Structures are given as structure tokens and as C-alpha cells.
Amino acid sequence: MKLDNSLTAxxxxxxxxxxxxxxxxxxxxxxLQIERELTKGVPKPFERVVRANIGDCHALGQKPITFIRQxxxxxxxxxxxxxxxVPADVKQRAREILSACTKSSVGxxxxxxxxxxxxxRAAQYIAARDGGAPASSDDVFLGSGASDLIKSVLTMFVxxxxxxxxxxxxxxxxxxxxxxxxxxxxLRRADYFLDExxxxxxxxxxxERCWREASEHSHVRALVVINPxxxxxxxxxxxxxxxxxxxxxxxxxxxxADEVYQENIVCKPFHSFKKVMHEMGAPYSSMELAxxxxxxxxxxxxxxxxxxxxxxxxxxxxxxxAFSTARAVMQCPSVLGQCILDCVMKPxxxxxxxxPLFAEELGEIQRVLTERAETAxxxxxxxPGYFCNPIDGSxxxxxxxxxxxxxxxxxxxxNMSPDEFxxxxxxxxxGVCVVPGTGFGQLPGTFHFRTTxxxxxxxxxxxxxxIRRFHLNFLDLYS
Amino acid sequence: MKLDNSLTAxxxxxxxxxxxxxxxxxxxxxxLQIERELTKGVPKPFERVVRANIGDCHALGQKPITFIRQxxxxxxxxxxxxxxxVPADVKQRAREILSACTKSSVGxxxxxxxxxxxxxRAAQYIAARDGGAPASSDDVFLGSGASDLIKSVLTMFVxxxxxxxxxxxxxxxxxxxxxxxxxxxxLRRADYFLDExxxxxxxxxxxERCWREASEHSHVRALVVINPxxxxxxxxxxxxxxxxxxxxxxxxxxxxADEVYQENIVCKPFHSFKKVMHEMGAPYSSMELAxxxxxxxxxxxxxxxxxxxxxxxxxxxxxxxAFSTARAVMQCPSVLGQCILDCVMKPxxxxxxxxPLFAEELGEIQRVLTERAETAxxxxxxxPGYFCNPIDGSxxxxxxxxxxxxxxxxxxxxNMSPDEFxxxxxxxxxGVCVVPGTGFGQLPGTFHFRTTxxxxxxxxxxxxxxIRRFHLNFLDLYS
Numbered sequence: 001m002k003l004d005n006s007l008t009a010x011x012x013x014x015x016x017x018x019x020x021x022x023x024x025x026x027x028x029x030x031x032l033q034i035e036r037e038l039t040k041g042v043p044k045p046f047e048r049v050v051r052a053n054i055g056d057c058h059a060l061g062q063k064p065i066t067f068i069r070q071x072x073x074x075x076x077x078x079x080x081x082x083x084x085x086v087p088a089d090v091k092q093r094a095r096e097i098l099s100a101c102t103k104s105s106v107g108x109x110x111x112x113x114x115x116x117x118x119x120x121r122a123a124q125y126i127a128a129r130d131g132g133a134p135a136s137s138d139d140v141f142l143g144s145g146a147s148d149l150i151k152s153v154l155t156m157f158v159x160x161x162x163x164x165x166x167x168x169x170x171x172x173x174x175x176x177x178x179x180x181x182x183x184x185x186x187l188r189r190a191d192y193f194l195d196e197x198x199x200x201x202x203x204x205x206x207x208e209r210c211w212r213e214a215s216e217h218s219h220v221r222a223l224v225v226i227n228p229x230x231x232x233x234x235x236x237x238x239x240x241x242x243x244x245x246x247x248x249x250x251x252x253x254x255x256x257a258d259e260v261y262q263e264n265i266v267c268k269p270f271h272s273f274k275k276v277m278h279e280m281g282a283p284y285s286s287m288e289l290a291x292x293x294x295x296x297x298x299x300x301x302x303x304x305x306x307x308x309x310x311x312x313x314x315x316x317x318x319x320x321x322a323f324s325t326a327r328a329v330m331q332c333p334s335v336l337g338q339c340i341l342d343c344v345m346k347p348x349x350x351x352x353x354x355x356p357l358f359a360e361e362l363g364e365i366q367r368v369l370t371e372r373a374e375t376a377x378x379x380x381x382x383x384p385g386y387f388c389n390p391i392d393g394s395x396x397x398x399x400x401x402x403x404x405x406x407x408x409x410x411x412x413x414x415n416m417s418p419d420e421f422x423x424x425x426x427x428x429x430x431g432v433c434v435v436p437g438t439g440f441g442q443l444p445g446t447f448h449f450r451t452t453x454x455x456x457x458x459x460x461x462x463x464x465x466x467i468r469r470f471h472l473n474f475l476d477l478y479s
Numbered sequence: 480m481k482l483d484n485s486l487t488a489x490x491x492x493x494x495x496x497x498x499x500x501x502x503x504x505x506x507x508x509x510x511l512q513i514e515r516e517l518t519k520g521v522p523k524p525f526e527r528v529v530r531a532n533i534g535d536c537h538a539l540g541q542k543p544i545t546f547i548r549q550x551x552x553x554x555x556x557x558x559x560x561x562x563x564x565v566p567a568d569v570k571q572r573a574r575e576i577l578s579a580c581t582k583s584s585v586g587x588x589x590x591x592x593x594x595x596x597x598x599x600r601a602a603q604y605i606a607a608r609d610g611g612a613p614a615s616s617d618d619v620f621l622g623s624g625a626s627d628l629i630k631s632v633l634t635m636f637v638x639x640x641x642x643x644x645x646x647x648x649x650x651x652x653x654x655x656x657x658x659x660x661x662x663x664x665x666l667r668r669a670d671y672f673l674d675e676x677x678x679x680x681x682x683x684x685x686x687e688r689c690w691r692e693a694s695e696h697s698h699v700r701a702l703v704v705i706n707p708x709x710x711x712x713x714x715x716x717x718x719x720x721x722x723x724x725x726x727x728x729x730x731x732x733x734x735x736a737d738e739v740y741q742e743n744i745v746c747k748p749f750h751s752f753k754k755v756m757h758e759m760g761a762p763y764s765s766m767e768l769a770x771x772x773x774x775x776x777x778x779x780x781x782x783x784x785x786x787x788x789x790x791x792x793x794x795x796x797x798x799x800x801a802f803s804t805a806r807a808v809m810q811c812p813s814v815l816g817q818c819i820l821d822c823v824m825k826p827x828x829x830x831x832x833x834x835p836l837f838a839e840e841l842g843e844i845q846r847v848l849t850e851r852a853e854t855a856x857x858x859x860x861x862x863p864g865y866f867c868n869p870i871d872g873s874x875x876x877x878x879x880x881x882x883x884x885x886x887x888x889x890x891x892x893x894n895m896s897p898d899e900f901x902x903x904x905x906x907x908x909x910g911v912c913v914v915p916g917t918g919f920g921q922l923p924g925t926f927h928f929r930t931t932x933x934x935x936x937x938x939x940x941x942x943x944x945x946i947r948r949f950h951l952n953f954l955d956l957y958s
Binding site: 004005006007008009011012013014015016017019020021024054056057058059060061064066069070072073074076077079080083084085086101102103105106107108109110112144145147148151155156157158159161176177180181184221222252253254288296301302303304305306314315316318319322323325326328329330331332333334335336337 | 483484485486487488490491492493494495496498499500503533535536537538539540543545548549551552553555556558559562563564565580581582584585586587588589591623624626627630634635636637638640655656659660663700701731732733767775780781782783784785793794795797798801802804805807808809810811812813814815816
């Protein structure tokens with residue numbers, strides 16, 4: 001009789017054991033458990049869990065953009081076009097997309113990189129965004145959201161160089177997709193710290209420090225920059241971007257620009273890395289670049305429908321070919337996802353039948369983001385022991401919190417980090433589910449949490465009040 | 480001035496350079512080029528390209544199942560439910576799925592493993608299929624098609640054991656997803672040959688030979704079995720499956736059952752590996768297993784919508800947890816894809832409003848498959864120098880072809896394999912695009928190609944006639 005499994009914790013790919021993804025980690029698991037307890041009538045000091053762990057706008061009550069959903073419905077079921085009361089431009093868009101599909105069915109495979117027509121639409125979007133910088137649909141690869149594409153791009157760097165293991169520079173704090181994917185791929189991470197005291201800027205001296213230290217034992221291949229920041233919410237200044245590009249050039253690093261929040265802007269202007277490189281001219285305008293966008297973010301916020309693109313510019317032809325072949329093995333991204341990307345790349349324009357409703361929906365989404373960003377900034381900075389930078393973009397706040405020594409000692413006894421302890425107490429006492437800074441990284445000795453900010457107004461106010469009340473009690477208890 | 484790219488063919492992940500995926504390889508690229516030439520009026524000895532390179536049913540003219548598309552449309556755009564003329568059970572199903580989504584939006588993230596309700600539906604489907612063998616929704620993970628999930632499962636085996644590099648046993652011929660993914664992951668492949676003279680059976684002595692040879696320099700971790708076969712189209716007998724299970728048990732191999740064509744059955748009964756293991760009793764009924772299904776195949780054939788599941792049974796809890804975390808980093812599969820899987824797992828039943836149309840559509844799909852499988856079998860075996868096993872299932876034929884010595888010499892001069900040369904000539908002379916056996920593997924000295932068989936009747940007959948005429952000319956030319 002066999003006693004052992006063939007696949008065990010000892011002989012499984014050990015990289016998989018090192019993956020951590022706090023956004024869907026232990027705090028969320030406990031929150032889900034509490035939700036079940038509430039359903040069963042277990043008494044709690046609150047009525048409901050407020051999920052603020054993940055940037056999932058529809059789950060927070062944001063309404064889908066009508067135009068997108070109507071186009072998707074007609075692309076899936078063209079027969080409904082006659083019966084359903086939808087505007088002419090919706091029918092027209094669905095027809096356009098279907099004419100790009102083999103035998104007019106979204107159920108046929110598309111090319112691996114996506115439908116040619118949708119890639120062309122993305123190139124037009126990019127060209128319009130970047131002014132003079134040219135964009136080619138050949139450089140645009142569609143995927144199942146940015147995560148899928150970021151993993152494919154990072155996979156290219158898994159190769160020792162001159163006998164040294166490869167490393168990738170990522171910010172701290174960072175979105176744990178990066179740390180998790182580097183773990184899975186067995187790529188070393190080289191952490192550079194964002195400057196919290198300077199609106200989370202990337203300081204060149206810190207980039208240099210990170211590169212030098214990492215280069216002692218590894219070959220640094222690539223630099224990841226997240227702009228607008230996640231979890232940090234800053235939008236980089238143009239000057240800072242130029243410094244970053246010069247640094248990447250000097251150290252011959254491949255730049256990965258996670259720009260998925262480029263449509264979630266509160267105030268400061270967003271510049272794409274591609275545009276800034278182009279405007280800097282030679283030699284920077286000939287650097288390689290990967291820039292990512294996803295329909296899960298921006299005003300579409302269609303997280304569940306998995307669509308995005310990467311623009312890969314100035315790759316060597318053999319490198320681009322290898323990337324394409326690796327993608328082809330996975331067939332193609334969802335064609336309905338590609339429909340959504342098509343709508344995001346070219347939303348209804350003034351004069352078109354769907355425009356008035358679209359403009360209203362878009363305006364509401366932008367109004368909510370701006371208002372919540374301001375409220376979160378003001379509220380957090382009004383709580384004793386809290387500090388929060390202005391939220392320029394994205395949909396998160398990442399306040400720094402003071403945790404009393406006694407609370408840190410209590411955390412240690414439970415074998416938890418102080419911020420994990422803090423977030424778990426917050427969840428247990430108020431039902432508010434945020435993610436501890438440990439999941440994103442932070443300067444040693446500092447503590448943070450990430451919260452989404454896009455809840456409905458009442459819910460958001462309830463959350464802010466809950467956090468304030470909790471923190472004051474927490475200070476009382478542990479001071 | 481910088482002269483070099485940071486990412487080159489020399490320093491890119493070398494595994495990516497080794498990936499080959501013939502299904503979307505050079506023959507298809509040439510076919511696409513010819514299509515463009517035809518559009519431009521370049522004269523050819525044929526009017527159109529017949530694509531038979533990929534199992535893409537909708538691209539071959541198969542109509543989508545109405546129930547599926549109506550459910551997807553209403554899930555995407557619930558407002559259409561009032562206006563549109565759709566049956567009550569469609570509305571009911573869309574409501575059920577939406578009630579499983581956070582805030583009733585398919586645009587909210589689902590859990591990483593998929594919506595609990597859809598996983599439960601899959602478990603019910605599996606339990607019904609397998610008679611007495613129990614199925615748990617906890618074991619079902621949803622993904623973006625089977626390819627995505629197969630890659631995730633294979634990733635678990637990337638770990639040397641006792642200092643030996645890991646290897647995975649795959650059939651020859653095989654579907655090149657496996658060889659391509661093993662290349663990307665840096666896993667060694669251990670090829671076992673299917674017995675073409677015995678209806679593509681897996682002979683235990685050949686499995687043993689493969690294992691012994693591979694074990695000299697590597698640690699064999701897993702055994703891949705494709706049933707129904709791709710490209711081979713056989714359905715394994717129950718006796719053969721028992722032999723395979725015993726072999727896997729003896730050698731402590733993890734069994735990966737690619738059972739994606741389980742709903743594409745012509746005649747012979749399909750047994751799942753899970754059912755056979757269960758019925759064999761101890762110790763086989765306690766073996767680990769991964770079984771894959773996709774909505775791209777079966778009667779749904781929704782290739783473009785990317786949905787599937789893996790059932791992972793009897794994994795160690797820490798192994799299952801590592802798999803879950805790695806999947807979580809990629810967020811979740813498309814929720815509209817999950818809708819489709821829900822429909823496939825529980826199609827309309829007798830008495831429900833959508834049933835009559837569904838039964839009619841399903842009947843037509845099954846009738847076409849049966850008829851084409853018989854015609855292909857008879858036609859290929861009537862061509863001099865062709866041999867083709869009966870097509871029990873899947874949607875492919877994989878005939879063995881005789882290629883004259885002179886043609887082999889001509890191929891060699893062009894640095895091509897004889898079957899690549901044959902398929903390229905076939906394409907250039909008739910417009911028929913099939914995939915050479917080299918892309919799937921074959922016994923040295925034998926030559927094959929894979930063709931899909933699901934074209935409309937006239938197109939199929941045109942293809943069969945073209946192949947016959949081409950082959951007779953080819954024999955004349957090179958004999």
C-alpha cells in the first residue's frame with residue numbers, strides 16, 4: 001500500500017512555497033470567515049464587513065459603463081441587436097468587432113496577440129495619449145489583464161548573465177504581483193525604497209544604492225516602476241521620470257512601466273514613460289520599454305472580465321518572436337475581454353448616441369475618485385499618529401501609522417508583525433478589512449496599511465469613522 | 480551612444496527560444512500570407528485557403544449554442560432581460576450566476592479559483608459523469624482554458640529530486656502545448672510512443688522503456704495522458720486505462736489526464752481516469768490526479784472565450800495551498816468565461832424552455848462530428864499510401880502518409896522535414912492548411928499530418944478531394 005503522495009511540500013517547485021500575495025491573504029480569509037459568522041448570527045461589534053483589501057470597483061458598488069456592457073452583450077449574442085433597445089453606435093461597434101472575428105464569432109480563437117483591429121485601436125489610443133510619439137499595433141500584445149502580461153514579460157529575464165543570477169528592481173512599497181511573480185519565476189528582487197517624505201518619489205541615489213548592492217551578487221536586468229503608484233497613489237513628476245529613464249539608460253536596464261492607473265487621475269498630470277522617452281530624444285528615445293494597461297482599472301474597472309495590453313517597444317526581432325511564441329502556446333486572451341479593451345481604447349465620442357450617458361457615468365466615477373481621495377487624505381492626516389501623502393491617482397491610500405511599543409510587543413507575542421496585528425484588530429473590532437504594509441513592503445520601523453477608497457459615500461464615511469475610533473481606542477489601550 | 484539592446488537573443492530566458500508550437504507555426508504563417516496574396520489578386524491554383532490547422536469549430540462554421548450566448552449576454556447586460564425575447568430559463572440562469580457575483584456584477588473579481596457556485600456545478604457534472612466517485616467543489620479550479628491550467632499544474636514539478644532534473648512523460652504524437660510548456664518551464668520531456676498499429680494504445684512495455692531511459696539522467700515526476708487523443712483521435716479502452724494507472728502507481732508518477740475532448744465522442748465509450756481509479760479500488764483510488772476540461776472543446780467549442788477547469792484530487796494540503804496562492808497572483812479567470820462553463824456543466828434539461836433548440840443544436844453538432852469522422856477515415860484509407868486509424872473522438876484525423884524517397888531528398892535540400900515539405904506543397908498547390916506530424920511527433924521514419932475534420936460538408940469534401948488529387952500528383956512527381 002502506497003503511503004506517500006508523489007507531490008509533496010518537499011518536492012514541489014520550491015518557488016511556489018515562497019509566493020505571498022497579501023491582497024488575497026490571511027486578512028481576507030479571516031474577513032470571509034467573519035462574514036460567514038455574521039450570517040450565522042455570531043454576535044460582533046459591527047453589522048457588516050467592509051472590504052477594502054482589493055481595487056475591485058464594481059464590488060464597491062461602482063456601476064459598469066453601459067456602453068461597454070451593451071457592446072459585449074451584442075458581440076456575444078448578435079441576435080439580440082434587433083430586439084433590444086440599444087443605441088445605434090452600440091450596434092455599430094459590436095458589428096465592427098464581430099467583423100474582425102473569424103466567421104464573426106467571438107467563440108473563434110483570435111490571433112495570440114489579439115484581434116488585429118483591437119491592437120490597432122490600442123495603438124491609436126497610445127498615439128493620441130503621447131502626442132508625437134509613434135505607436136504601432138505590431139508592438140501591442142493583448143492579454144488576460146496586466147498581471148498575465150507582466151508575468152510573460154518578467155519570464156524573459158530568467159537567465160543568468162556572466163554566471164550571475166538575474167535580478168529585477170522593484171519599488172518598496174510595491175504591488176505584490178511583482179514580488180509574487182518574481183518568487184514564482186525564481187528571479188531575485190532588488191528592492192528600492194520610495195521616498196515617502198517626498199511624495200513617494202524615486203530618488204536616483206536610492207536607485208543607485210539598490211543597483212550597486214544587488215549587482216554584487218546578481219545581474220540586474222530590469223527596473224519596475226509603478227506610476228500612478230500602487231499602493232502609494234502618487235503620480236510621478238516629469239522631472240523624476242527623466243531621472244529614472246537616465247538611470248535605466250546608464251545601467252542598461254529594461255524598463256517595465258506599470259501604468260495601469262493612468263486613467264485614475266485625481267489632479268497631477270500623468271505622463272507615460274513612452275512619451276517622456278520620446279521627448280527626451282536620443283539616446284533615450286531608442287530604449288526598450290514595456291508599458292502595461294488593464295481594463296480592470298481606469299473608468300471601466302472591469303476586473304472580472306480580464307483584459308489588458310502591453311506595448312513592447314524596440315525589442316530585438318528575435319526577442320519579440322520568442323515572446324510571441326511563448327504567448328501563442330496559451331492560444332489567445334478572451335475575445336469578449338478584447339471587446340472591452342476596444343471600448344476603453346475608443347469610448348463614445350461627443351455627437352454619438354451613447355455619449356451623453358457615457359459622459360454622465362464617467363463624470364460620476366471621476367467625481368467619486370476625486371472626492372474620496374481628498375477625504376481620505378484629510379481624514380487620515382487628522383488622526384493622531386497617522387500620516388498620508390496626497391493621493392494623486394490610483395484608487396488607494398497608504399497611510400503611515402504609529403504603533404505604540406506595547407502593541408508591537410503584543411504583536412510579537414502572537415508572532416505577527418505590528419501592522420498585521422493592527423489590521424487584524426481593526427478587522428475584528430470594526431469589520432474593516434485593509435491590507436497590512438507588510439504585504440507591500442515599507443521602510444523598516446515604519447508601519448502602513450493599504451485601503452481602497454472607492455466605496456459609496458456613506459460606506460466610506462463609516463469606514464473612516466471606524467478607523468479613527470479604532471485607532472484612538474488602540475492608542476488608549478497600548479499607551 | 481548605446482548600441483545594444485538590454486534584452487537580446489543571447490541573454491533572454493533561453494527556454495523561450497526552444498518553444499515550438501506548430502499549430503500556429505510557419506505553415507499557418509504562410510497560409511495567412513497566401514490569404515493576403517489572394518485578396519490582392521495574386522493568381523493561385525485555388526480560390527481560397529482551407530484552414531484545418533487548429534481545432535477552432537466556430538472558425539469552421541459551427542454555430543454557437545444559443546443558450547450559452549443568451550446567458551452570457553444577459554450576465555453582461557442584465558438590463559436587456561426585459562426587452563429581449565429570451566426564454567425564461569436563460570433569464571433564470573443569468574440571475575443565478577449574477578447572484579453569485581460580488582454586487583451582482585461580472586466585472587467584480589471572483590475568487591481566484593472561480594465562483595463557488597460554478598465550481599459546485601462542475602463538481603456535480605463530474606459526479607454525474609463518474610457514477611459513484613465523489614467530487615468536491617474544493618478540488619475544482621477554474622481557469623482561462625485548459626492550457627492555462629495545464630501550465631500551472633506542470634509548474635509544480637519544476638524541482639530537482641535527489642539531484643536529478645525533473646522530467647515529465649508525454650505521448651508521441653502529442654498536442655504541442657505540452658512540449659511547448661515543458662520547454663518554457665525547463666522541464667525535461669520523456670517521450671513515450673503511442674502504438675499506431677493498435678489504435679494508438681499506450682503499451683505498458685513502452686511506458687516502462689520510456690521511464691527507464693529517462694530515469695537514467697532525470698527524475699520522472701509525472702505522466703501525461705491525452706484521452707481522447709490529440710492529434711490521434713483514439714478513445715482509450717478501459718483495460719488500457721487500468722494498465723496505465725497501475726504503471727503510474729508503480730512508478731509513483733502524478734497522472735495528468737488531458738480529457739478535454741471527453742464530450743467529442745464518435746462511438747467508443749469514454750471513461751474518465753478518475754472513475755476508473757475509483758472503481759479499481761485501493762491503492763489506486765487514493766492516487767493523486769489532475770483532470771482537465773475546457774469550454775473550447777466539447778459541443779460548446781467556445782475557443783475565444785477562454786474557460787476551463789482542472790479537478791485536482793487528493794493533493795497534500797500544503798501542495799494545494801501553494802497551487803492556490805500561485806493562481807491567486809493572477810487574480811481570477813474571466814467571469815464571463817465562468818458563465819459559459821456553468822452552462823456547459825448544466826445545459827438545458829428536458830422540459831425547460833431552451834431545451835428543444837439546445838437538443839437540436841447539439842444533435843447537429845454530434846451528427847457532423849460522426850459523419851466527418853467516418854468520411855475522413857474512409858477517404859484517407861482509400862488514398863494510396865495513406866493509413867488512418869478509426870477516429871473515436873476529438874475532432875482530428877492524423878493519417879500516416881508515404882512520402883517517396885525522391886520527395887524526401889527534395890525536402891532535405893530545402894532543409895525541411897519530409898512532412899513539412901509535403902504540407903507546404905499541399906498548401907501551395909491546393910490552399911489546404913494542415914499541420915505536419917513533426918509538430919506533434921511521430922515514430923522516426925513515419926510521416927503524418929493533423930487535420931481538423933469539422934468543416935461544413937461541401938468544404939470538407941473539397942478538402943478531401945484536394946488532398947487526394949494533390950497526393951496522387953505528388954506520387955507521380957516523385958516516384
